[in-house]
Amino acid sequence: MEDFRIALLGLGNVGTAVAELLASTQDACLARAGRRVVVDRIVVRDLTRPRAIPENLPGKKQMGTDPLEAVHDPEIDAIVELVGGENHPRTWIRESLESGKEVITANKAVLAVHGEELFNLAHEKQRGLYYEASVAAAVPVLQVMQQGIPAGPVDRLFGILNGTCNFILDQLEMHSFEEALKNAQEAGLAEADPTLDITGMDSAHKLILLARILLGHTVPVDELRVEGIENIDPLDISFGWSQDLKLKLVGILERNGRGTCMGVMPCFIPAQHRLANVRNEDNAILLEADPFGSLVLQGKGAGGKPTAGSVVADILRAARGDSSSTPPAGKETVILDPGMRPARHYLRLEVPDRPGVLARVAGALASEEVGIAALEQSENLSEVHDSVPVQILTHPVQTPQLDRALGQLDEDLRNISSPVRIRIEE
Ligand SMILES: NC(=O)c1ccc[n+]([C@@H]2O[C@H](COP(=O)([O-])OP(=O)(O)OC[C@H]3O[C@@H](n4cnc5c(N)ncnc54)[C@H](OP(=O)(O)O)[C@@H]3O)[C@@H](O)[C@H]2O)c1
Numbered sequence: 001m002e003d004f005r006i007a008l009l010g011l012g013n014v015g016t017a018v019a020e021l022l023a024s025t026q027d028a029c030l031a032r033a034g035r036r037v038v039v040d041r042i043v044v045r046d047l048t049r050p051r052a053i054p055e056n057l058p059g060k061k062q063m064g065t066d067p068l069e070a071v072h073d074p075e076i077d078a079i080v081e082l083v084g085g086e087n088h089p090r091t092w093i094r095e096s097l098e099s100g101k102e103v104i105t106a107n108k109a110v111l112a113v114h115g116e117e118l119f120n121l122a123h124e125k126q127r128g129l130y131y132e133a134s135v136a137a138a139v140p141v142l143q144v145m146q147q148g149i150p151a152g153p154v155d156r157l158f159g160i161l162n163g164t165c166n167f168i169l170d171q172l173e174m175h176s177f178e179e180a181l182k183n184a185q186e187a188g189l190a191e192a193d194p195t196l197d198i199t200g201m202d203s204a205h206k207l208i209l210l211a212r213i214l215l216g217h218t219v220p221v222d223e224l225r226v227e228g229i230e231n232i233d234p235l236d237i238s239f240g241w242s243q244d245l246k247l248k249l250v251g252i253l254e255r256n257g258r259g260t261c262m263g264v265m266p267c268f269i270p271a272q273h274r275l276a277n278v279r280n281e282d283n284a285i286l287l288e289a290d291p292f293g294s295l296v297l298q299g300k301g302a303g304g305k306p307t308a309g310s311v312v313a314d315i316l317r318a319a320r321g322d323s324s325s326t327p328p329a330g331k332e333t334v335i336l337d338p339g340m341r342p343a344r345h346y347l348r349l350e351v352p353d354r355p356g357v358l359a360r361v362a363g364a365l366a367s368e369e370v371g372i373a374a375l376e377q378s379e380n381l382s383e384v385h386d387s388v389p390v391q392i393l394t395h396p397v398q399t400p401q402l403d404r405a406l407g408q409l410d411e412d413l414r415n416i417s418s419p420v421r422i423r424i425e426e
Contacts, residue, residue: 001034004319005059006104007041007070009092010082011051013188014106014133015042017308018082022315023054029312033319041070071095078102078318080311081110090114097121097129102318106133106307109196112205116218128323130314135206136161136283138306139299140313145213149292154214156288157253158425161203161264163281163302164190165229165249168198169266170279172237172247177230189281189302199228200249200264207251207264210285214253215260216330223335225263225399231420232266236348239376239391240268245346245424246276252338252425259334261341268346268424339399344373344424347392347402349409350417354386360410361390368405371395399423 008015022029022037029037038059044051047065064070071079071092079096081089081103089110096103098121105111111118111131122129132142136159145154160166167189171180181198184190196202204226212218229249240247245268254261269276274296278284283301288294300306317323351357362372374393394402399421406419 003036003038003058004033004078004315005038005040005076006078006080006315007043007073007076008039008080008082009043009067009070010084011042011044011053012082013304014307014311015080015082016052017304018080018311018315019057020052020054021305021308021312023057025312026056026058029316033316035319037315037319040076041073043067043070067092068095071101072099074099076101078104078315080315081105081107082311083107084109086110086113090118093118093129094121097125097127100125100127102128102130104130104311104314104318106131106137106311108134108202108205108209112208112218112221115209115212126323128318128321130318131209132314133307133310135209136285136297136299137163137301137303138309139283139285139297139301140310141210141285141297142213144297145210145287149287149289149295152289152291153255154253154287154289155255157210157214157251157285158275158288159207159210159251159285160248160275160278160283161206161251161285161301162197162200162249163283163300164194164197165200165203166278166283166301167281169229169232169237169247169249172232172234174234176234177232187281188304198230200226200266201228203249203251203264207253207262210251211253211260211262215333217332219262219335223262225265225337225339227263227265229266231418233348233420235389235391236346236420236422239346239348243268243393244271245269246271246273247422248275248278250275250425254338255333256336259336261336261338263338265339266422268422270426337400339423342396342398343426344396345394345399345402346422346424347390347394347406348420349390349392349413350387351390351413352386353388357413358390360413361392364408364410364413365392365394365402365405367408368397368401370397370402370405393424
């Protein structure tokens with residue numbers, strides 16, 4: 001059979017690891033794909049940067065800086081998009097599909113935002129749009145959800161979908177947020193601009209891709225509650241420990257009789273929960289459905305090498321012509337806020353160290369019928385600050401109900417710092 005000719009767009013963390021893996025596993029790739037995979041084009045932004053391209057990587061390895069040149073090269077069978085971003089990749093993917101090429105990408109942002117257009121185009125052009133590496137890096141969760149489990153409804157998905165945030169939350173056991181983020185960047189797990197990760201948006205993009213398989217349609221990101229970890233402090237982690245709770249950034253999808261609850265937020269989960277011990281940059285996805293009970297898929301959720309494994313698996317599927325199945329269009333479901341299900345919440349407020357303050361906090365909470373189950377106020381050991389943290393556990397309430405109560409805090413209390421509130425998913 002003829003060689004499968006690919007163009008690598010991007011030779012960063014993931015692109016470099018893909019080139020290394022293709023070079024070091026040539027025989028196995030040939031056996032799995034039934035044809036040789038050759039890299040004829042490599043596209044980067046800066047040609048002057050030194051590159052570690054393996055000498056034994058098969059193919060012409062022609063370097064360039066214009067992705068569209070590769071996209072419109074009739075000799076190329078597949079475009080492997082490993083650049084990132086939304087708008088440019090949208091054009092490259094669209095034009096690749098239009099010119100009859102297969103597309104492999106690790107880019108969740110472009111698919112979460114422009115997925116419907118791109119998946120429909122792939123379907124129309126009878127081309128594969130492969131994206132396993134875009135969700136949970138090394139974990140083949142999309143394959144399992146599309147082909148490994150029955151097509152019927154999964155009742156619940158509960159997932160740690162961002163390796164960078166999971167790493168940072170682990171680090172907060174010993175470090176400040178700034179140190180934890182720096183450690184993640186030094187370990188190659190966080191980008192120079194980590195906004196998409198720490199605001200929960202990257203997890204939301206992945207949840208949208210998982211939901212597309214389960215629901216059969218793309219949910220717009222602005223319909224979701226999306227909260228990040230940027231205000232989490234080591235104090236929150238240690239309070240959790242004292243209550244036998246672990247803090248995780250989770251994506252939730254839950255069907256009920258009225259619709260589908262979907263969102264991303266930091267949650268405390270019991271220390272004995274199946275995802276509580278998912279450490280470092282690992283991702284894990286818990287699926288619950290009637291036919292199989294529950295199932296956990298876990299593995300490395302970030303990093304060049306783990307991601308490259310899934311990209312190469314997709315390249316081999318594309319080379320075999322084993323196109324990723326596009327789920328049939330499902331009936332649009334009503335998207336509900338997972339915060340509406342009553343749950344205990346944890347609160348941390350920085351309050352002035354003066355008599356009567358706690359009564360004012362309790363009064364604001366009572367105004368929305370939020371009951372306090374436990375309250376802890378640290379002693380003020382600082383000679384500089386006139387404020388102390390107060391940590392509160394509430395009785396079960398809806399998240400918006402608690403937010404309304406926090407809105408009742410008088411200005412004096414709100415001005416010191418915004419309160420941190422975290423749901424407890426039992
Ligand atoms: N890193 C991970 O752990 C991970 C995990 C899962 C998915 N992903 C996804 O994989 C993709 C790549 O991530 P990465 O971490 O490998 O990114 P990266 O290290 O920043 O690499 C990006 C590459 O794209 C090239 N590039 C940027 N703009 C370009 C342009 N306009 N034209 C041509 N080339 C351009 C860069 O060129 P230069 O080298 O010249 O700068 C670089 O080689 C992203 O979509 C990301 O979300 C990453």
